[in-house]
Amino acid sequence: MRGADTFTESLFSMRKLDEFVPKSHPLRSIRVMANEALAKMDRLFAGMYEADIKGGRPSIAPEKLLRAMLIQVLYSIRSERQLMEQVQYNLLFRWFIGLAMDDDVWVPTVFTKNRERLIKHDAVIDFFFYDAAIAEKKCLLSGEHFSVDGTLIQAWAGHKSFVRKSKDSDDQDSDGGSVDDFKGEKRSNVTHESKTDPDSRLYRKGNTASELRYMGHTLTDNRHGLVVNARVTRADGHAEREAAKVMINDARQAADDASAEITLGADKGYDAQEFIEACQQMKVTPHVAQNTSGRRSAVPDTIAASVGYAISQQKRKLIEQGFGWAKTVGRIRQVVVRGLKKVDQMFVLNMAAYNLVRMRSLAQVRP
DSSP, X not given: OOOOOOOOOOSOOOOOGGGGSOTTOHHHHHHHHHHHHHHTTHXXXXXXXXXXXXXXXXXXXXXXXXXXXXXXXHTTOOOHHHHHHHHHHOHHHHHHHTOOTTSOOOOHHHHHHHXXXXXXXXXXXXXXXXXXXXXXXXXXXXXXXXXXXXXEEEOSOOGGGEEEOXXXXXXXXXXXXXXXXXXXXXXXXXXXXXXXXXXXXXXXXXXXXXXXXXXXXXXXXXXXXXXXXXXXEEOOTTHHHHHHHHHHHHHHHHOSSTTSOEEEEEOGGGOXXXXXXXXXXXXXXXXXXOOOSSSOOSSOHHHHTSHHHHHHHHHGGGHHHHHHHHHHTSSOSBOSSOSHHHHHHHHHHHHHHHHHHHHHHHHHHOO
């Protein structure tokens, strides 16, 4: 017998929000790890807001705000307005963020303003490192063998915003790329800057066109390809090596054993004499791919002939998975924020989300 096309809504529901989420849903384990990291940030959160005794209107709970930002990355939601719209009717999102069925969803402008507070106090950076600490606790990191690489991030600015600098500007950035405008005038970073996003730089790499960009850098642990350090710099020809030196030095300082051998895998772009010498001074073995195209490699042949070098060259390709995930699922192919600090925090948040997803997947392989 054919059923009737009727709809009868119950006046009350006696089910909990948790019951609507399947027990095997991937977000369950991700939420547990995210909450573990957030629990360690209580002191930071307390210092971000006025004391309760002073009164005032309560803001969005920073824990809920960060979980909402994670949802935006994990589900490729392009804007805060669309995020608030989907949280309104999506029970899964409400459960992950920590909103009850009857709780009001925030106004997009209020959400954005509260997000600025997190960026101001570097809360996303802290979340990333507490996230990495969970990986260490789960014995997912070697702590000794690393890989480094960089990727270009398209800025939220167009060529029309790239105009001549004022006369009092003393910016001496190197010219990483130049382009002719519609009047035939040559434009470069030396003479021009974006009035929309002054921190972005005109840059090209390989056969790509010159565009306004930033450069994102990550340091990954070779055991499972998890990101242990991430940062964004202005785009120029030396940014990758300079950022790599800072990140591997941090890893060297964090090593439990000061005498442990630290290795760093990288592609041919890092094969420069000054970079190899800097690594050796930090007691880091440079497992950098040798660049012998019309030149002599700075990487000693004794290192290149070792077994560990071959392993590092194989493992360093894992770093591309993080970049690929963040540009397809995440939100860093072209960022929708402006300014170096905001772009940096957005990049770090994407890497933290990638780590959570990867740790969840690894837990399925090795419970």
